[in-house]
Amino acid sequence: MKKKLIALLLVLFVFGATTIAFAQVDENSDWNFTFEQMLPFMQKMHPSWSVDELQQMFQGCSTSNGCGSGGNSQSTSARMMGF
Numbered sequence: 001m002k003k004k005l006i007a008l009l010l011v012l013f014v015f016g017a018t019t020i021a022f023a024q025v026d027e028n029s030d031w032n033f034t035f036e037q038m039l040p041f042m043q044k045m046h047p048s049w050s051v052d053e054l055q056q057m058f059q060g061c062s063t064s065n066g067c068g069s070g071g072n073s074q075s076t077s078a079r080m081m082g083f
Contacts, residue, residue: 035059 035058042054049057 035055038058039051039054042058043049046054046057
């Protein structure tokens with residue numbers, strides 16, 4: 001019984017650690033797009049919006065207080081937990 005419990009805890013720990021490692025995105029990652037790179041996708045999602053409106057949304061999401069979770073920065077809850 002103890003071996004099964006230890007094996008289960010080990011699997012859960014490894015799964016959790018790898019999930020956190022893959023979820024971490026740094027400043028130099030490929031996930032930092034410019035407005036020009038994102039414009040075609042944004043126009044597909046919001047076809048009735050003007051380029052100015054899309055640029056305002058992009059800039060708002062790229063700041064530390066935009067898009068709910070903080071855009072490119074960490075969310076408030078993640079900062080509180082020390083991530």
